[in-house]
Amino acid sequence: MRGSAVQATFYARPTEEVARGLLGRILVSDVGGRRRQTAGRIVEVEAYVGPHDPACHAYGHRRTPRTEPLYGRPGTAYVYFTYGMHWCLNAVTEEREYPAAVLIRALEPLAGLETMRQRRGKEPLCGGPARLCEALGVTGTLNGVSLQRGLLRIVGNGPAPKTSAIATGPRIGITQAADWPLRFYLKDSPWVSR
Numbered sequence: 001m002r003g004s005a006v007q008a009t010f011y012a013r014p015t016e017e018v019a020r021g022l023l024g025r026i027l028v029s030d031v032g033g034r035r036r037q038t039a040g041r042i043v044e045v046e047a048y049v050g051p052h053d054p055a056c057h058a059y060g061h062r063r064t065p066r067t068e069p070l071y072g073r074p075g076t077a078y079v080y081f082t083y084g085m086h087w088c089l090n091a092v093t094e095e096r097e098y099p100a101a102v103l104i105r106a107l108e109p110l111a112g113l114e115t116m117r118q119r120r121g122k123e124p125l126c127g128g129p130a131r132l133c134e135a136l137g138v139t140g141t142l143n144g145v146s147l148q149r150g151l152l153r154i155v156g157n158g159p160a161p162k163t164s165a166i167a168t169g170p171r172i173g174i175t176q177a178a179d180w181p182l183r184f185y186l187k188d189s190p191w192v193s194r
Helices: 015-022 113-120 129-136
Strands: 026-029 038-048 079-080 086-092 101-111 153-155 164-171 183-186
Touching: 015 038, 015 101, 026 101, 026 129, 038 113, 038 129, 086 129, 101 113, 101 129, 113 129, 129 164
Parallel strands: none
Antiparallel strands: 026 038, 026 153, 038 101, 038 183, 079 086, 086 101, 164 183
16 A cells, blocks of 8 residues: 555644544555555544543553553554453654544555455454454554554545544543543444444
8 A cells, every 4th residue: 555654743733633634544554564464544533632531541641651652752653452352553642741642443444355354353344443453463562653654654545534524423432531522433434333
């Protein structure tokens, strides 16, 4: 999958803006080598807007080895393990030392579908944050890597979706600040998580 990677300056903005701006872009994974490359269009995201957000892992400026990438450079991958069985991928936003990120929730599969099926073993391939990580081979070994180069990249192929094509709603699967309208998704996409 070709295309220029989204530069770090794109991520160094308010998290909600970055979240909306990621919709329609392409997440590319070269995990397992170029011959096993997988990719999908981002169709759903959630914003975790910083230390005042009770659902953010760095709420109250909590800083642990797990949350350290949240304090890093904008455009860094924050990959964490949840429920003792699932990996989730986030793009770090804002500025260094301000812990905020966008969770990538769902993708429209575009490339490497056979590899995705081998990794997942079942459908849907990328309808949810844990499923897309499994399909793209994303694990904790990618925590803290740049999203501009290397095994994971977000590229800016094609025009951005119109504002009217984007829906907003409460975040999913959390208990704290779940009602904050920080989930953004493409309204007509059949690939949005259920």
